[in-house]
Amino acid sequence: MKRVLFLTVLSLLALMSYAQDNKITDEILANGRFLELSSKLSKSEENWLVETDTLNINVLLAPESFLKKSKIVINEKTEYALTGYLYKDNFLLFTLKDGKNNFILRDENGNPQWDETVNSANYRVIPDKCIGCRICINKCPVNAITLVNNKAVIDTEKCIKCGICDSVCPVDAIKKPGEK
Numbered sequence: 001m002k003r004v005l006f007l008t009v010l011s012l013l014a015l016m017s018y019a020q021d022n023k024i025t026d027e028i029l030a031n032g033r034f035l036e037l038s039s040k041l042s043k044s045e046e047n048w049l050v051e052t053d054t055l056n057i058n059v060l061l062a063p064e065s066f067l068k069k070s071k072i073v074i075n076e077k078t079e080y081a082l083t084g085y086l087y088k089d090n091f092l093l094f095t096l097k098d099g100k101n102n103f104i105l106r107d108e109n110g111n112p113q114w115d116e117t118v119n120s121a122n123y124r125v126i127p128d129k130c131i132g133c134r135i136c137i138n139k140c141p142v143n144a145i146t147l148v149n150n151k152a153v154i155d156t157e158k159c160i161k162c163g164i165c166d167s168v169c170p171v172d173a174i175k176k177p178g179e180k
C-alpha cells in the first residue's frame with residue numbers, strides 16, 4: 001500500500017513539473033524558450049494562432065508549397081502536440097503531431113526542412129552568417145524577426161519587405177528577395 005502511495009505521489013509530482021515546465025510565463029515570452037505544447041490551432045485572417053487563456057500566439061508554420069508537398073493540412077478541430085521555440089508572441093514550429101502523423105518542419109537547430117533559396121520572393125537569413133546580435137529584431141517595424149538558438153528567423157507572413165533588417169545587419173546575413 002505504501003509503495004502504491006509513494007508511486008502515485010511520484011507520478012503527481014512528475015506531472016506537476018511537466019505542467020510547470022511548459023507553462024508560458026512572462027520570462028519565457030521575453031527571453032525565448034523551446035517548448036512542448038498541446039493545443040488546437042485557430043486561423044485569424046492569414047495567421048495561425050495558439051490560443052491560451054490570456055494570450056494569442058502567432059504560429060510560424062512553413063511556406064504553403066512545403067505544407068502542400070508534405071500533405072500537411074491544419075484542422076481547427078484537431079488537438080496537436082506541438083514543439084517549437086516561443087519568443088515574444090511568436091511560436092516557431094519545429095514539429096506538429098496529430099493522432100496519425102508526426103510532421104517535422106524544422107530540425108533541432110531551427111533549420112527549415114525546405115530549401116529557402118527556392119522561395120526567393122522573401123527576405124531570408126543565412127543562419128551560418130548570423131551572429132545573433134538582435135539588431136534586426138530591434139529595428140524590424142512589424143516584429144517579424146525571432147531569434148531561435150541565437151539565429152534570426154524571419155516570419156515571411158508578417159514581413160512587409162521594407163529592407164531595414166538587410167540594411168542594419170553588421171555581417172550581411174540577410175538576403176534580399178531574389179538574392180543568392
Ligand code: SF4
Pocket residue numbers: 123139140141142143144145154158159160161162163164165166
Ligand atoms: S524586411 Fe522589414 S519587415 Fe521584413 S523582416 Fe526585414 S525589417 Fe522586418
Ligand code: SF4
Pocket residue numbers: 125129130131132133134135136137151152168169170171172173174
Ligand atoms: S542583424 Fe544580422 S547578425 Fe544580427 S541577429 Fe539579425 S541577421 Fe543575425
